Amino acid sequence: MKKKLLALFLTAAMTVACLAGCGGNDGGSSTEQGNAGASNAAGTENAAGGADDGGAAADSNFNETGYPIVNEPITLKVMIAIRDVDSLIDFADMPGVQRLEEETGIHVEWEVIKGSDWDTKVNLAFASNEYPDVIIAPNSGLDDEEYGVTQGIIIPLDDLIDQYMPNYTSRRDAEDDDPTVSLVASDGQIYSVGYLVGQNINTNQHYFINQDWLTELNLETPANIDELTEVLRQFKTAHPDGVPLEMGLDTGFYGIRYILPLFGLPCDPDKWIYIDDNKQVQFLPMQENFRKCMEWLHTLYDEGLVDPEVLSQDLNTIETKLKEGNVGFFPAWRLLAMGFDDGVAKNSVLWMPDSSASLYRYLELAKPGAFVTCTNENVPATMRWLDAMLETEMMFSLYYGEEGTGDQHTGWEYNAENGKIDSTNDGSVEVKNYIDCNTMFFGPGKYLSEVFNMPEQRLEKTDYSLKYDAAGVIQKYSDDYLDMVPLTSEQLQTITLKETDIQNAVIESLTPFITDGVTDESWNAFVSKFDGMDIEGYVKMYQDALDTMTLD
Amino acid sequence: MGKWIKELKRPSVFYYIFTFSALVILIIAVMGIYLYQFYYRTIYADFRSANSEHLQTMENRHENDMQIMSDIVYQMGIADEVTAFFLEKDPQKAIRLEDQLHQYMSVSQSFMLLLYSYHLDSYLYSDTTSVRRDSFFANCVLEKVDPETFRTDFETQDKQLRIYPEQSVSGRWIRRYVPGVRVVLYMQAIAPEFEETMLFFVPDSYYDELMEGEAAERRTDYIVYGGQVIVSRGEQAAPETEEAVVSLLADSLEQRCVEIGGESCLLTAEKGESGLIYCTLQPLDIFHDKIFTEQWGIIALLLLCAFPAGLVITALSRRLTDRVRRINGILNAGEEVSYNLGDIESGIQTLLASNEQKELESRQLKKTRFVRNFVRNDFEDAESAEKAASDAQIGVKGRVYLVTLLGGRGDSNEDQAHAQMLNIIAQSAHLDGYGVRLVVTGQSLFLLFADRRELLEEVLGRIFTVGRECYENFVMAASNYHTLLTEGSAAYLEADTAFDNRFLQDNNKIIRFSEVSAAEPAAVLSEAHLQNLRYALKNRDKEAVRRSIEEICMKMTKESPSLFTFRMLYNDIIHVLIAEWKGDSAEVTGLYNVFALSQCLTVQDFNDLLYEACSSIIDSRPQERLEETDVVRRAMRYMQEHFSDPNLTISALAEELGVSSVTLAVIFRNELGVRPSDYLANLRMEQARELLVNTDMLIREIGRMVGYEDDHVFTRRFKKYTGKTPGQYREEKS
Known part of the structure; x- marks a missing residue:
């Protein structure tokens, strides 16, 4: 009887166990509600943005001076733009970033965005009310009129800077001219921390000519465009597989904007208007000299004196050719530290255009570098953190790489002789473990020359700049003022659309001009393209705004 | 264990239990195997289909992107402008x-760089x-393809899709x-002239995503083209195994198990439309x-x-074996414990055989009993005789029967002869009977019942033949034919008489009773003598018994019956006595045996036999109440002494004895079975008869002598008693 009971019991137990085992593989209770809610710190909209008090909660944690900045670690969300061409490792793995965090006690969550995606991402972030704490975008920029003055998403930083950023303010004040004037918005407030890599330069491109070939062909350095054209012809005959004039279309560097100045049109990198020496805003594409430039290019094209790929190639292809060095004449930023060492750097020299040239003047003014959003709950700590990035050694480490890593072609070191910083970064590293020029850098000329041994390439360009300036081939009033004119947000919005149309129209027409030449007909057709765009109004708007500024 | 094996060898119940259990186990095992196999196959099918699905997913996506590239090539082919x-x-x-x-670039989900070139x-x-x-080939150096080959492939006018495996x-x-x-x-020249080529660069990140898999799955995915592995991801994605995989795929694309890198894997492969072979391995x-x-x-x-x-x-x-053991124990009591079913069977057979045997014996016994009882007239009436006969399986109703005695010398054949005779009887239709051996006389007695006399005759004849063959000096005697079932003893005695006359008859044929004795009137014994005997028995008076028997014998002798008659008579007497004592036949058997009569040759023998029987009767019955017997005895004596007194009435007698007349009547009747008035009457009649025969006294006088004053009453009574008037009686007797 007992046995039977036992058997029955076991049977029942096993049945239950079996059934339980078979049936239940329901992937477990899905408590996988992500910890989405956890970090919605940036979500709450804080209208006032704590411009003054910077958050009572952080007071006891926050140190006004000294490091660490906070006693208990806090986290900042930073959205940073990098150039498309930059290959960077994960920021959290960068030694400089890690040291920054250790020092300041502030943990950073980096959101790294490529320049080409920047606008989209920014729009997305602002539209969805998910603001980071800090935005760093010296190379991509942020519309402070729209997001600062109008929407108040970014906060004015004037007082905060003065209170919490000694490094920044001391350097700014050491300059004769305040380099941060360019940061002032239409409401008179500054919405950004400035970015300035002082280089002591005054223009973008310079012109270079293949001295080896000149020497070889026993040619005099051409003094003007006509002579240059002749030289190019000689180059072509002697070096049929080389490129007499190397340039691209609208490739930025090496592009059409770099050639137009030879015809007295100081074309700046992004607009088609300029300020002439009479302080008048001019619309570039409708100038006579524009036509002349087109005609000249057509001649070159026709005779095969310009790279046949002029219309199709991009900056990378151009640079590849420059790296190979089989080029006669070209515009460029400079020769050294461009990777041209085995190429044009070996055989080319600066070429001085004649006085009819008018190059775009580059003002060494701070660009907007960093912005603070209204949802930042740790504003004083943030300001101090930004200032910490500007500490000389930290700044250079984030810009060039760690001290003493010259064997890896990165970094910097102290010069034994003069105690200044030497850069040991030769720009050859493909994947960088430092933020490069995307980081916060504020080094106005005076300060920089005190702490930094300008590398050879900087000196090279400073030299060119001086020469060009002395020769009077640089415009009197920099086009940069056009960026600083007080325009309202609405005006700026209309401008953006118009400038896109202008750009498209110009580029479209460049190609046929170069390939087919310019006839009265085609020129008139070109001009009439701008009829419907109210160019006059556009120019006038700028003029009026410009007239309010004192430029001298 | 040895005991178990021994048990198994014998056809015991364990054998069957084990066989059954083995069968059950076999069934469960087979079911289990089937289930397991089914399960195995299902899991294997799942395994295979999971692999197929994975492959399909990978293939679909990649083929899709291949199709996109192909479409781009085609579109470029027709985009003449x-x-x-x-x-x-x-x-x-x-x-x-x-x-x-x-x-194309902006919507591309696979390639990250797209190049076009016109060969010319x-x-x-x-x-x-x-x-x-020139610049391109100088500035795009492939890890695994030398620039010459690259350039040649690029400029070839061949429609074939060219793929360079993953490399930096x-x-x-x-x-x-x-x-x-x-x-x-991916390199593809554009149809139809193949003077243009398109080049697609697909990054490793794309394949990382395409061939993503959980580490636990341990998959390895391959894309193979033109005899080499283009890209692979997973555990086995090493150059050593790639060759093996390629050759396996060259053999066949069937899903199958293969050995790769020392491990057994399932290989699932399919060729896509683009010509690429997709393959996945899972250990x-x-x-x-x-x-x-x-x-x-x-x-x-x-x-x-x-x-x-x-x-x-x-x-x-366990229950079963216990039961079997018990059954065996019952069947083979005392022997060793057995679980053998064979033992049960043989035990039952033995039982049945012995049962049959017993039945046979029982039947024989019944028959024998019947014959004996019948011959001894133990049956009260025909119905009980018929019932006993049917029990013995002898049909007697409405039949004629006889008794035959036979005997002879020839000892060794007696049994055989007897068996044969019984056989003859058994085989005869419409005839039943049985034969018994009479030990004392050495005879065989056969009692035969048949529908017709002719049948009896025939069987008798056959029996006679057998007897003659088997015996020396064979004698066979037969009784007359009888139909009344109460004449068994008579039949026997007839046969016995006939047998006794064998010396005087021809033994070469059956001795018939009818031939050896004339019919005689049945001897009648007076009721009075019988009554005396009864009284004596009742009084337990052996002396009185002896006297009474002597008187009977005297009487009988005077009548001079034959031996046969004597025997018949004695048989009747004893039966009557025994019946009156109301004992059962079992008791009777001990007391008296008809066969003993056949041994009686002298009157003295008869006397002794009868005396013996009466003594047995007396001995077998306990003493009765003296008082009552005493009253009855006194009554009897008084009546015997004073019967001639006409004033003797029953009530006077009762008064004399000091009891009520009712009491007297009851106890008298209980003791003797007759009423006192009848007893008195009897006494008187007997005396009257004596006087009528032996004297010349007037009837009237005789009447007065015996106690009847009124001679009419006397005459009436006498006639009632004897059936004749006194005068007729006297006449007859003289």
Whole structure:
């Protein structure tokens, strides 16, 4: 009887166990509600943005001076733009970033965005009310009129800077001219921390000519465009597989904007208007000299004196050719530290255009570098953190790489002789473990020359700049003022659309001009393209705004 | 254990239990095997289909992207306005070409760089730039393909899709577009002239995603083309195994198990429309692990079934074996414990045989009993005789019967003869009978019943023949034919008489009773003598018994009956006495045996026999109440002394004895079975008869003498008693 009971019991137990085992593989209770809610710190909209008090909660944690900045670690969300061409490792793995965090006690969550995606991402972030704490975008920029003055998403930083950023303010004040004037918005407030890599330069491109070939062909350095054209012809005959004039279309560097100045049109990198020496805003594409430039290019094209790929190639292809060095004449930023060492750097020299040239003047003014959003709950700590990035050694480490890593072609070191910083970064590293020029850098000329041994390439360009300036081939009033004119947000919005149309129209027409030449007909057709765009109004708007500024 | 094996060898119940259990186990095992196989096959099918699905997913996506590339190539083929031009002639086309390429680039989900080139011109185009061909090949150096081959392949006028396996590229120009990643290159010339080529760079990140898998799955995915592995991801994605995989795929694309890198794997492969072969490997260990972990469920289930089943079977079989053992114990009491079913069978057979035997014996016994009882007239009436006959399976109703005695010398054949005779009887239709051996006389007695006399005769004749053969000096005697079932003794005695006359008869034929004695009137014994005997018995007076018997014998002798008559008479007497004493036949058998009569040859023998029987009767009955007997005795004596007194009435007698007349009548009757008035009357009549025969007294006087004052009453009474008037009686007797 007992046995039977036992058997029955076991049977029942096993049945239950079996059934339980078979049936239940329901992937477990899905408590996988992500910890989405956890970090919605940036979500709450804080209208006032704590411009003054910077958050009572952080007071006891926050140190006004000294490091660490906070006693208990806090986290900042930073959205940073990098150039498309930059290959960077994960920021959290960068030694400089890690040291920054250790020092300041502030943990950073980096959101790294490529320049080409920047606008989209920014729009997305602002539209969805998910603001980071800090935005760093010296190379991509942020519309402070729209997001600062109008929407108040970014906060004015004037007082905060003065209170919490000694490094920044001391350097700014050491300059004769305040380099941060360019940061002032239409409401008179500054919405950004400035970015300035002082280089002591005054223009973008310079012109270079293949001295080896000149020497070889026993040619005099051409003094003007006509002579240059002749030289190019000689180059072509002697070096049929080389490129007499190397340039691209609208490739930025090496592009059409770099050639137009030879015809007295100081074309700046992004607009088609300029300020002439009479302080008048001019619309570039409708100038006579524009036509002349087109005609000249057509001649070159026709005779095969310009790279046949002029219309199709991009900056990378151009640079590849420059790296190979089989080029006669070209515009460029400079020769050294461009990777041209085995190429044009070996055989080319600066070429001085004649006085009819008018190059775009580059003002060494701070660009907007960093912005603070209204949802930042740790504003004083943030300001101090930004200032910490500007500490000389930290700044250079984030810009060039760690001290003493010259064997890896990165970094910097102290010069034994003069105690200044030497850069040991030769720009050859493909994947960088430092933020490069995307980081916060504020080094106005005076300060920089005190702490930094300008590398050879900087000196090279400073030299060119001086020469060009002395020769009077640089415009009197920099086009940069056009960026600083007080325009309202609405005006700026209309401008953006118009400038896109202008750009498209110009580029479209460049190609046929170069390939087919310019006839009265085609020129008139070109001009009439701008009829419907109210160019006059556009120019006038700028003029009026410009007239309010004192430029001298 | 040895005992178990021994048990198993014999056809014992264990044998069957074990066989049954083995069968059950076999069934469960077969079911289990089938279930397991089914499960195995299901899991294996799942395993295979999971692999197929994985492959399908991978293939679908990749083929899709291959199709996109193919479509791009096709579109470029028909986009005449932007293709097949010379840059120096149609530079605008270059710009439009770049735009077109840019469109493809912007929606591309696979390739990260797209190049087009017109063989006759010296430029390649991407979506952002043109590049001189020489510069390109100088500045796009492939890890695994030397520049010569690359260039040749690129410029070939061949419709075949060319694929370069995953590798890194270097070169200062290319690294801007393909920064630091490994790529797979797809090269396709454009139909129909194949003077243009398109080149697609697909980065490793794409394949990382395509062939993503959980580490636990341990998959390895391959894409194979042109006899080499283009790209692979996973555990086994090593150069050593790639060759093996390729050759396996060259053999067949069937899903099958293969040995790769020392491990058994399932290979699933399919060729896509683009000509690429997609392949996935998964180690069979994954499948085995799955089986292994989940098979315990099945095993548990089987145990679950088997365990209680086993217990039940054990319990039942234990009961069964106990029962078998008990049955065997019963059948073979005292022998060793046996579980042998054969033992049961043989035991039952033995039982049945002995049962049959017993039945046979019983039947024989019944028959024998019947014959004896019949011959001794033990049956009260015909019905009981018939009933006993039917029990003995002898049909007697409405039949005629006789008794035959036979005997002779010839000892050794007696049994055989007897058996034969019984056989003859058994085989005869419409005739039943049986024969018994009379030990004392050495005779055989056969009692035969038949429907007709002729049958009896026939059987008699056959029996006679057998007897003659088997015996020396064979004698066979037969009685007359009888039909009344109460004349058994008579029949016997007839046969016996006939037999006794054998010396006087011809023994070569059956001696018939009818031939040896004339019919005689049945001897009648006076009631008075019988009554005296009865009284004496009742009084337990052996002396009185002896006297009474002597008187009977005297009487009988005077009548001078034959021996046969004597025997008959004595038989009747004794039967009557015994019946009156109302004992059962079992008692009677001990007291008296008719066969003893046949031994009586002298009167003295008869006397002794009768005396003996009466003594036995007296001895067998306990003493009765003296008082009552005393009264009855006194009554009897008084009546015997004073019967001639006409004043003797029963009530006077009762008064004399000091009891009521009712009491007297009751106890008298209880003791003797007759009423006192009848007894008195009897006494008187007997005396009257004496006087009538032996004297010349007047009837009237005789009447007065015996106690009747009124001679009419006397005459009436006398007639009632004897059946005749006194005068007639006197006349007859003189």
